[in-house]
Amino acid sequence: MIHPTAIVSKKAKLGENVSVGAFSIVHDDVVVGANSVIEGHCEIGYPTELAKHEPLIVGRNALIRSHSVFYQGSVLGDNLVTGHRVTVREFTRAGKNLQIGTLSDLQGDCEIGDYVRTHSSVHIGKLSRIGSFVWIYPYVVLTNDPRPPSNYFVGVTVGNYAVIATMSVILPGITIGQGSLVGAHSLVNKDVPEEMVVGGSPARIICEIKQLQLVDGSGNPAYPWRSHFHRGFPPDVVEQWVKESNQTD
Amino acid sequence: MIHPTAIVSKKAKLGENVSVGAFSIVHDDVVVGANSVIEGHCEIGYPTELAKHEPLIVGRNALIRSHSVFYQGSVLGDNLVTGHRVTVREFTRAGKNLQIGTLSDLQGDCEIGDYVRTHSSVHIGKLSRIGSFVWIYPYVVLTNDPRPPSNYFVGVTVGNYAVIATMSVILPGITIGQGSLVGAHSLVNKDVPEEMVVGGSPARIICEIKQLQLVDGSGNPAYPWRSHFHRGFPPDVVEQWVKESNQTD
Amino acid sequence: MIHPTAIVSKKAKLGENVSVGAFSIVHDDVVVGANSVIEGHCEIGYPTELAKHEPLIVGRNALIRSHSVFYQGSVLGDNLVTGHRVTVREFTRAGKNLQIGTLSDLQGDCEIGDYVRTHSSVHIGKLSRIGSFVWIYPYVVLTNDPRPPSNYFVGVTVGNYAVIATMSVILPGITIGQGSLVGAHSLVNKDVPEEMVVGGSPARIICEIKQLQLVDGSGNPAYPWRSHFHRGFPPDVVEQWVKESNQTD
Numbered sequence: 001m002i003h004p005t006a007i008v009s010k011k012a013k014l015g016e017n018v019s020v021g022a023f024s025i026v027h028d029d030v031v032v033g034a035n036s037v038i039e040g041h042c043e044i045g046y047p048t049e050l051a052k053h054e055p056l057i058v059g060r061n062a063l064i065r066s067h068s069v070f071y072q073g074s075v076l077g078d079n080l081v082t083g084h085r086v087t088v089r090e091f092t093r094a095g096k097n098l099q100i101g102t103l104s105d106l107q108g109d110c111e112i113g114d115y116v117r118t119h120s121s122v123h124i125g126k127l128s129r130i131g132s133f134v135w136i137y138p139y140v141v142l143t144n145d146p147r148p149p150s151n152y153f154v155g156v157t158v159g160n161y162a163v164i165a166t167m168s169v170i171l172p173g174i175t176i177g178q179g180s181l182v183g184a185h186s187l188v189n190k191d192v193p194e195e196m197v198v199g200g201s202p203a204r205i206i207c208e209i210k211q212l213q214l215v216d217g218s219g220n221p222a223y224p225w226r227s228h229f230h231r232g233f234p235p236d237v238v239e240q241w242v243k244e245s246n247q248t249d
Numbered sequence: 250m251i252h253p254t255a256i257v258s259k260k261a262k263l264g265e266n267v268s269v270g271a272f273s274i275v276h277d278d279v280v281v282g283a284n285s286v287i288e289g290h291c292e293i294g295y296p297t298e299l300a301k302h303e304p305l306i307v308g309r310n311a312l313i314r315s316h317s318v319f320y321q322g323s324v325l326g327d328n329l330v331t332g333h334r335v336t337v338r339e340f341t342r343a344g345k346n347l348q349i350g351t352l353s354d355l356q357g358d359c360e361i362g363d364y365v366r367t368h369s370s371v372h373i374g375k376l377s378r379i380g381s382f383v384w385i386y387p388y389v390v391l392t393n394d395p396r397p398p399s400n401y402f403v404g405v406t407v408g409n410y411a412v413i414a415t416m417s418v419i420l421p422g423i424t425i426g427q428g429s430l431v432g433a434h435s436l437v438n439k440d441v442p443e444e445m446v447v448g449g450s451p452a453r454i455i456c457e458i459k460q461l462q463l464v465d466g467s468g469n470p471a472y473p474w475r476s477h478f479h480r481g482f483p484p485d486v487v488e489q490w491v492k493e494s495n496q497t498d
Numbered sequence: 499m500i501h502p503t504a505i506v507s508k509k510a511k512l513g514e515n516v517s518v519g520a521f522s523i524v525h526d527d528v529v530v531g532a533n534s535v536i537e538g539h540c541e542i543g544y545p546t547e548l549a550k551h552e553p554l555i556v557g558r559n560a561l562i563r564s565h566s567v568f569y570q571g572s573v574l575g576d577n578l579v580t581g582h583r584v585t586v587r588e589f590t591r592a593g594k595n596l597q598i599g600t601l602s603d604l605q606g607d608c609e610i611g612d613y614v615r616t617h618s619s620v621h622i623g624k625l626s627r628i629g630s631f632v633w634i635y636p637y638v639v640l641t642n643d644p645r646p647p648s649n650y651f652v653g654v655t656v657g658n659y660a661v662i663a664t665m666s667v668i669l670p671g672i673t674i675g676q677g678s679l680v681g682a683h684s685l686v687n688k689d690v691p692e693e694m695v696v697g698g699s700p701a702r703i704i705c706e707i708k709q710l711q712l713v714d715g716s717g718n719p720a721y722p723w724r725s726h727f728h729r730g731f732p733p734d735v736v737e738q739w740v741k742e743s744n745q746t747d
Contacts, residue, residue, distance in 0.1 A: 007503075007520055021257055023272050023290075023521050025538055040274055041290055041316070041521075041539055043564050055731035061505065066292050066563060067316060067334070067539070069582050072578050084318050084336055084654060085565070086389075087600055088408050088584055102336055102354055105600055105636075119396075120354050120372060123636050128544050135398055138372050139324055140355075141636050144715045147720035147725050148631055148661055149615075156715075166390050167418050168667050169683045184392065185418045185436035192576050194442050201450050201699050215395045215403075222396035229398050254505075272506055272521050274537075289523055290539055290565070315541050316565060316583070333585055335569050351585055351603055369603050369621060384647055387621050387639050389602075412646055415639050424742050432687035434667045434699055435639065450699050464644045464652075471645035478647050488665075 003040070013044065014171075029053050029072050029169055033060030040045065041067045048072060050092045059212065060098065062104070071108065095132065096232075108134060112154070115233065119166075127155025131178070134158050139167040143150055146172040161224060168203075252289070257456065261294065264309065277301050278321050282309030290316045298320060300339045308345065320357065332369060344381065346483075364482065376404025380427070382475070383407050388416040395421040408443065410473060417452075428473055430458055444472075501538070510543065511699060515556065527551050531558030539565045546570060549588045557594065596734075611729065625653025629676070631724070632656050637665040638728050644670040657692065658710065659722060666701075672689065677722055679707055693721075706713065 001019040008020055011028040018032050021040030021058035030045035037190075038044055042064060045056045051073030057060035064070070076098060080161050083102030092106050095114035096162055100106065104122040111133030118124070122136045134160040142156040156170045159178030168186040170176065175191045182188055182204070183199025192198050197206040220228065224240045225234040233241075250268040251257055255268055260277040266283040267281050270289030275281075277288045279294035287293055291313060300322030308327035310463070315333050322339035325347060332351030341355050344363035349355065362381030365469030368375070371385045374393040379385075391405040405419045417435040419425065424440045431437055432448025432455070441447050457479045458472040469477065475490045499517040500506055508528040513624055516530050519538030528543035536542055538563060549571030552746040557576035562568070564582050573587035573598060581600030588605050593612035598604065611630030613736045616622070620634045623642040628634075654668045657676030666684040668674065673689045673707075678692040680686055681704070682698025690696050695704045707721040718726065724739045731739075 005503075007256075022274055023539070025520055038293060041272070041565075043538060046564075066295075066318060067290075067583075069564060078576060078728075085316075085334060085583060103352065103601065120356075121619070137392075137397060139665075141390060143664055145634075147710060147723075148663055148679075148715075149723050150712060150720065151727065152712060152714040165397055166392055167388075167416070167665070181397075184420060206691060210310075212396060214399060214401060216399075216401040217532060222399065225743065226397050229400065231400065243334070251674075254503075271523055289541060290521070314565060315544075316539075334565075336584060354599065358703065369605075370619070386641075386646060388637060414646055415641055416637075416665070433669060463647060463648060463650060465648075465650040471648065474645075474647050479648060 009045075021066065027072070029055040031055050031057045032062065033058060033078065035060055036062035036064070037068040038062075038064045039068075043069045046071045049088060052088075065102075074108065077114065101138070113160070115237070123173075125155065127153050128158070129155055130158045131160035131162070133161045133227075135163045137164060137166040137168075137184070140164050141169050143169060144172050161226065163225065179209060181212075181223065257401050258294075270315065276321070278304040280304050280306045281311065282307060282327065285311035285313070287311075287313045288315040288317075292318045295320045297339060303339075314351070323357065326363065350421060351388070352356060359404070364486070368415075374404065377407070378404060379407045380409035380411070382410045384412045384474075386415040386433070389413050390418050394417060410475065412462065412474065416497055429463075439471050506541075525570070527553040530560065530666045531556060531557055531576065533563070534560035535563040536560075536562045537566075541567045544569045546588060550727045552588075561601075563570050572606065575612065588708065599636070607655070613735070617664075623653065623670075625651050626656070627653060628656045629658035629660070631659045633723075635664040635682070637664060638662050641667060642670050659724065661723065677707060679710075679721065728731050 002199040003022040005022045006020040006024045009028045012026045012030040015034035018036045020038045022093040024042040027045035033101040054073040062080040062109040064122045068086045070088045072088045074092040077096035079097045082100040086100045088106045089108030090231040091109045094112035097115045101120040103120050106124045107126045110128040110132045116134045118136040120138045125142045128142045144153045154173035157175040161179045162176045164182045165184040168182050170188045179195045180192045181197045181232035186199050186203040187222045188203045195209045212222045214220050214222045230238045252271040254271045255269040255273045256279045257275040261275045261279040264283035267285045269466045271291045273291040276294035282468045303322040306324045311329040317335045319337045320339045323341040323344045326345035329344045331349040335353050337355045338357030340358045343361035346364045348366040352370040355373045356375045358375040359377040361379045365383045367385040369387045372390040374391045377391045402420035406424040410428045411425045413431045414433040419437045426443035429441045429445045432444045435448050435452040436450040437452045444458045461471040463471045464468045479487045501520040502531045503520045504518040504522045506524040507526045510524045510528040513532035516534045518536045522540040525543035541584040552571040552703045557571045567587045573589040574592045575594035577595040580598040584598045586604045587606030589607045591684045592610035595613045597615040599618040604622045605624045608626040609625040610628045614632045614676040614698040616634040617636045619637050621639040623640045626640045642651045652671035659677045660674045662680045666680050668686045675692035677693045678690045679695045684697050684701040685699040686701045693707045710720045712720045728736045
């Protein structure tokens, strides 16, 4: 399961049935849960002074795709899936079922809930606090320095079920309310209330999210997205959503 | 021609005079045309369930630069040239002379004509249909989900000879008309007619494209760009353009 | 110091105490100063016809992180630090203490002063002229073609101490004045005078930079940033800044 060209430290703690691909490097302070796959050309547990030998801990059933770099000092829950060439720096704390898209860059010192999905090329600045079931689309940046460069950072907060569409920038300290949608190519410089749609540069409130319909001709509401979108979520989660939905009707 | 450190499946069908660089991996279901170069640190024919063993087919004279990942199931014409670290996922169908810039990410399930050039960090969403002789500049995203996340995708259509400038987002289902120019940092939320210039967030029509002059002091029209820009195109293509141009005059 | 899996040309001139990581490739025309670190999975001195065997010259104490690609023909001063997967193409001329963020893409044919810092995913187009002590934040693009595609390129000029915030595009030929700040998600299509704040798409002047205060509650001015931000700069530089600051008071 360890490719003969892979360089794996004897101090790394790999669970049962963990595989490591060709030309990958696994450093000392690494703990990876059972049944995980580390593909080729990766560097896992990249050591830094900042991390002070705190281990990188990855849960069970992870799939880390090729050319990815994970630093020491982060903790990621079970069922992690990444694209290619992702970067995860020190002190990222993430729950279960995180998906990180190709080329995404998690700068560390951040908190991420369960079932969060970032698409390709997402940049999560330090001090970000991201809830659960959040979607972040390509080329979104969560910033943290209100007066760059300074020593005073304030992170972005993203509520549960929120969606941030392609190429939007969220300014430092901003909160995106639970269940809201930030339209593509927006600059968000004010807090977004819950269950709203905002868009523009700078972003303005467009409507309540419940006003948006699917464009598949059904006329059904598009949000909350969990009322119709279940792909990739486990049965117990979906069952709970269906229950909620029935109570609302 | 196969570097001794490269790992190349015996089932891969490499044409005459194909070279594979150091630390690259070539999987089973791969067909690469003669005289192609696969540089180092690549992964070619990345297998996925989705691709169901459909081969990756790359034409003759390809140059795939380092750290690139190509999935199974795509077909790319002759004379492909890529930058470094590109990603090409399943069921990308592209014609000849495609150029893909460094860090670009083709999500697959898309159709691309001949002589298309993407610059660095371009993101081509699934279901995109791109004509021939199209230029796409850095950090452009072609999106596909009008109500993210949903199960109803509609791709972007880009006409022949169209140009999309840096860091523009094209919303799902939008058509960029033949020969048009999308200015930098635009959000395109309406179809763009042929031969027009649009720009802004959201994008508005600025002028007809024939009104734009070169800024080299010549006073010559800047578009159609094929009237003056021929670098890298083969003689037969350029000859045809010159003929057209003479007929127009 | 040279990892046994690294492939290092005998013609490469590596100074004393230079290390090369696993699976890295160092080509012929390369000169690297003493005490430098080239991490794993890199390709250094990538040969091109354009570079005509002009060497890549990297100063002393460089740290080039993993998966990076440096072309022949560039000259970079002492104390270079890069993130992962950076690309530096031919004829980049940079002074000392350059920092290049993860996934940044320097297209070459550009001039960069001393102590410049780019964050992640910055794209520096050809013909850019960047002063000293400049900060460039994620997903910024410096463009160079006013009528894409054309043969007439004009680069962007960025003055000393200027700051360009996240996801801004600077149009070809534009000058960002010394000490100015470009706000996030801006499209800059006019020259920016010295010591001003601009923002928006297209960017407008917002205020003089001296009007911006830190948001740490101190009420102190945020700019010039060198009045309060010294992290990572050497003592002689900071001493000079403190002197200047005292003279101004």
